[in-house]
Amino acid sequence: MKLDRRGFLKFAVGGAIGTLATPIPWDLIDESAKFTDLWAPEPAKGPSSFVHSTCRLCPGGCGITLRLVEDKSGRDEWRGWHHKEFIQRRRLPAVPLRAVKIAGNPDHPVNRGGICPLGAAGLQLLYGTNRVTTPLKRTNPRGEGEAAWEKITWDEALNIVNGKLREIREAGNPHTVACILDNKKGLTAELIDRFFRAYGSPNVITMPSQEDVETVGLSLMQGTGGPLAYDLENSKYVLSFGAALLEGWGAPVHNMMVFGKWQEANEHTLVQIEPNCSITASKADKWLAVKPGAEAALALGMANVIVTEGLYDRSGIARCQGFEGFKALLESEYNPRKVSEITGIPAAVIATTARAFAVTKPAVAVYGRGQGVMSGNLAEFMSIYSLNALVGSIGARGGVVMQREVPFKAWPALATDAVALQGLSQPRIDGEGGEIKHGVSMAHNLTAALKSGAVNALVVHEANPCYALPRARKFEEAVAKVPFVLALTSCMNETARSADIVLPVASYLERLEDVTSAARVPYASMSLTRPVLANVPEARHPGDVFLTLARAMGGSVGSSLPWDNFEALLKEKVGGIFASRRGRIGDQEVAMLGSSDELWEGLNAGKCWYEEPIFGGGGLTFNPQGRTPRLEPVSWMKASREYPMLLVAYENINIANRRAVDTLPYLTKNIDNTVLQKHDLLVRVNPETAGRLRLVEGDAATVQCPSGRLSVRVHMDVGMMPDVIGIPLGLGHSNDDPFLTGKGVNAYEVLEPELDPVTGLAVWWGTRAKLIKV
Amino acid sequence: MSEHQEVASKEKYGMVIDLDKCTGCGACTVACLSENNHYVREDESDKLHSVTWMKVYKVTNGEPFPNTKVAFIPRPCMHCDHHTPCVSVCPVMATDYNPLTGIVSQIYTRCIGCRYCVGACPYHARYFNWWDPVWPEGMHKLLNPDMSPRMRGVAEKCSFCNHRLQKAKDKAYVEGRKELKDGEYVTACAEACPTRAITFGNMKDPESAIAKLIKSPGAFRLLEKLGTQPKVYYLSNESWIRELGDNALGRKKRGGLA
Structure with missing residues (x-):
């Protein structure tokens, strides 16, 4: 065919x-x-069990309950010798377990069963793709392209670190070693601080925090360093000067729990004072949209009304000093009409709010800005804090209180040899303060110090300064100049990528550690994070790492840190709580316990030690050293023709920003697409302002600032003050995490720290800017 | 479709969300994601493809500065009691209304992926799995053994943590009880909520917290005029929020999604 x-x-x-x-x-x-x-995948089934622990992803210190399931998937990982040792020492169950859920612990006094999104996502840190699994050594010189790593053993890594530190010490330069910590709360941080003091370096520096200015302010006005706490639960009238009470300030879950109770009782008033419509401002009974940076002036305006109308608490004022000088300042410079001009709030509103604040008892004025990393100057703190003295709320129920210290057993005397003494006598590399000398860390000065070559070795423990210091990129450049950089971290981050040696530390679910006193909560508390499981068997407790280093170093360092391991130190320290007879653990009085071991067992079962807050009338000095709070606007707040707008940073509870933990994958589902769209960050701008600049929703734009430019998109937000640009902190990472890297831009890069001449501390929460349509 | 068959049951589960307490933190969403074995995509900013059984909507009163206010409306599945839209359209009975508990179920292995239900749901509470679920190396360890992850090509939605009901019932049975106590069965979102805005329970139990709350003067439901009778109630003293709850085309209002 x-x-x-x-x-x-x-x-x-x-x-x-x-x-x-x-x-x-x-x-x-x-x-x-x-x-x-x-x-x-079919999740492996197996019997469940529940254990209590404590969250330390933020300063809130919530009690958590982990649900564990027998793990039949990865038995191989449990065969390593190190792991056997881990099991024996930590008394881990012999059956491998996996953690499937974190919920709040209903018996923990701080959070009573609630949990925040970050805490609930904590397992993604434990099982994260970004974990450092072994000690790493850099094989290419720093500052030259992408880091190349070689896996090394702990012995090799510690030998290198020990050799470096020994070499610097033997050359008589121990003070040229610096260490950066996130904060100095807790025994691990204290142990590291002690290690470096015994070594001979005074340079243990913490990341910037609002507590810095509070510490200086309180020591001047009240002769105490704090930490400052607020009895919000019992307060009937709360004036918050910008503190993001419902968005992550202080102990986030505690505050939200208190807010829930306020809403039920319906007898509490919350007044939020801040420029833009935040969530806290929306949820407050009253929002006063004050001009940016004028919060403290508003406080003085209210103080003026309270003083001139005689509404102040006379018995409270009798315990204070310098009232006459303060009164004179208020009368001469802060009458409501003038304050109205500065703040943009009508004089009548200032007066009615001030009166309500003065007559409602108890009332409290809360100093703060956002979640608590950005800070203002000393005069701002003093102005706002003074309101508490006027209404008799210092040390009062429903007012401000100083959090008591956890009565841990005191550290033994530090052994210091001649080298250490000589090193400790050197000035700190970050400076001692401004006009007032104080011991508070001034991390913003580190960039200059590192550049000047004053640092031979830098140790960064669970902090991320290369990302989160103001003008972060400048700091990263300075780090490249330091001869030796060591990073201790559980996840790879920007700072670790700039290091020579990276040591993997156990995450908070893998180590035994104390979590002391939740931030801003009016009572002292302590509960333990527990080594529930070991997902990264190689990771070690940072306390153990420094104890090992101390043993290897010997001499005064070794004899200052004689403990075998961190657990032994912690157990000894807990003995002090038993000896103090203070507080209660769970529902049992410590005084009724038979031995310190009982307390230890209770803590290891996940119970929380805490004590009732102690109230007692206190006073303060309104004008310490003759300084009445004199408010000078920060230089970058003044409008200029070149930069007509103000860029103000804000924080979002779903964008991790406070500690060495980054936004976890689950949280990215909670980030609105008005904040982040694919790889673009959206800044918030008032529609009126956007219209003037011919920008519409989603337009690409450039934020031009004196210290750099950022490429962004625009979200029109009616709640923004005109001519203010709102930018979220915490995005724009470059840390290899596929869920985070390259998403948005890092606002820290353009924020301009201006130094408060009085304290030398950085005032940073914004900068001048111009928004240009692309 | 006709009325659901009435069965003499002592249980009907529902939820009350106090919007005046809700601060929009999203702990409920994360607790739900973790409890119900959700995977995370590298780009979750694309909200059309982001699966969140419990989604927190941000709404605004639309007033110009400085009278602006925002509020949040957490939106699980409403478990509609009457003419349940998704159940009405499902051609293969992959979703069903349980007359004993009032819970609207979803059987993933029965779903053929036609997505009628996704279109029918007036609350956007249903999601379709366009991709294979992927967990990065090691992350599968946090999967909850009580919940099956969903495969590509099926629709999914909030189940009121039905597996928790099963567990609570098992426990009660072992203890020789036939009825659950109030608070014995709660969803993961209600358990997590830091302000205690979410209350979950048996609406037919007159002593339960939820039975009292749904009678509060500020209680309302979303799109009540559709007559679907959602079992998720909201509370608010703010009239603009309550008005948004019954939004409809053609009505002139300033407020809306933020």
């Missing part, structure tokens, strides 16, 4: 139609869909 063209086409078309009539193509599609389907 001859096949011509027509015949071939007929056959082909007929064949195609014929095939369609058969089930073959449909089955093929169906089968290929099934065949390429990866199917969902």
Whole structure:
């Protein structure tokens, strides 16, 4: 049979139609869909158990309950010798477990069962893709392209670190070693601080925090360093000067729990004072949209009303000093009409709010800005804090209180040899303060110090200064100049990528550690994070790492840190709580316990030690050292023709920003697409301002600041003050985490720290800016 | 479709969310994600493809500065009691209304992925799995053994943590009880909420907290005019929030999604 063209086409078309009539193509599609389907993994089943621990992803210190399930998937990981040792020492169950859920612990006094999104996502830190799994050594010089790493053993790593530190010490330069910590709360931080003091370096520096200015302010006005706490639960009238009470300030879950109770009782008033419509401002009974940076002036305006109308608490004022000078300042410079001009709040509103604040008892004025990393100057703190003295709320129920210290057993005397003494006598590299000398860390000065070559070795423990210091990129450049950089971290971050040696430390679910006193909560408390499981068997407790280093170093360092391991130190320290007879653990009085071991067992079962707050009338000095709070606007707040707008940073509870933990994957589902769209960050701008600049929703734009520019998109937000740009902190990471890297821009890079001449501390929460349409 | 078959049951589960307490923190969402084995995509900013059974919507009163206010409306599945839209359209009975508990279920292995239910749901509470669920290396360890992850090509939605009901019932049975105590069965979102804005329980139990709350003067439900009778109630003293709850086309209002 001859096949011509027509015949071939007929056959082909007929064949195609014929095939369609058969089930073959449909089955093929169906089968290929099934065949390429990866199917969902079936979670391994097994009996569950629950253990209590404590969260330390933020300063809130919530009690958590972990649900554990027998893990049948990865038994191989449990065969390592190190792990056996880990199990024996930590009394881990012999059956491998996996953690499947974190919920709040209903018996913990701080959070009473509630939990925040970050805490609930904590397992993604434990099982994260970004964990450092072994000690790493950098193989290419720093500052030259992407870091290349070589896996080394702990012995090798510690030998290198020990060799470096020994070399610097033997050359008589121990003070050229600096250490950066996130904060100095807790025994691990105290142990590291002690290690470096015994070594001979005074340079243990913490990341910036609002507590810095509070510490200086309180020591001046009240002769105490704090930490400052607020009895919000019992307060009937709360004036918050910008503190993000419901968005992550202080102990976030505690505050939200208190807010829930306020809403039920319906007898509490919350007044939020801040420029933009934040969540706290929306949820407050009243929002006063004050001009940025004028919060403290508003406080003095209210103080003026309270003083001139005689509404102040006379018995409270009798315990204070310098009232006359303060009164004179208020009368001469802060009458409501003038304050109205500065703040943009009508004089009548200032007066009515001040009166309500003065007559409602108890009332409290809360100093703060956002979640608590950005800070203002000393005069601002003093102005706002003074309101508490006027209404008799210092040390009062429902007012401000100083959090008592956890009565840990005191550290033994520090052994210091000649080298250490000589090193400790050197000035700190970050300076001692401004006009007032104080011991508070001034991390913003580190960039200059590192650049000047004053640092031979830098140790960074669970902090991320290369990302989170103001003008972060400048700091990163300075770090490249330091001869030796060591990072201790559980997850790879920007700072670790700039290090020579990276040591993997156990995450908070893998180590035994104390979590002391939740931030801003009016009572002292302490509960333990517990080594529930070991997902990264190589990771070690940072306390153990420094104790090992101390042993290897010997001499005064070794004898200052004689403990075998961190657990032994912690157990000894807890003995002090038993000896103090203070407080209660769970529902039992410590004084009724038979021995320190009982307390230890209770803590290890996940119970929390805490004590009732102690109230007692206190006073303060309104004008310490003759300084009445004199408010000078920060230089970058003044409008200029070149930069007509103000860029103000804000924080979002779903964008991790406070500690060495980054935004966890689950939280990215909670980030609005008005904040982040694919890789673009959106700044918030009032529609009126955007219209003037011919910008519409989603437009690409450049934020031009004196210290750099950021490429962003625009979100029109009616709640923004005109001519103010709102930018979220915590995005724009470059840490290899696929869920975070390259998303948005890092606002820390452009924030301009201005130094408060009085304290030398950085005032940073914004900068001048110009928004340009691209 | 006709009315659901009435069965003499002592249980009907529902939820009350106090919007005046809700601060929009999203702890409920994360607790839900963790409890119900959700995977995370690298780009979650694309909200059309982001699966969140419990989604927190941000709404605003639309007033110009400085009278602006925002509020949050957490939106789980409403478990509609009447003419349940998704159940009405499902051609394969992959979703069903349980007359014993009032819970609207979803059987993933039965779902053929036609997505009628996704279109039918007036609350956008249903999601379709366009991709294979992927957990990065090691992350599968945090999967909850009580909940099956969903495969590509099926619709999914909030189940009121039905597996928790099963567990609570098992426990009660072992203890020789036939009825659950109030608070014995709660969803993961209600358990997590830091302000205690979410109350979950049996609406037919007159002593339960929820039975009292749904009678509060500020109680309302979303899109009540559709007559779907959601079992998720909201509370608010703010009239603009309550008005938004019954939003409809053509009504002139300033407020809306923020």
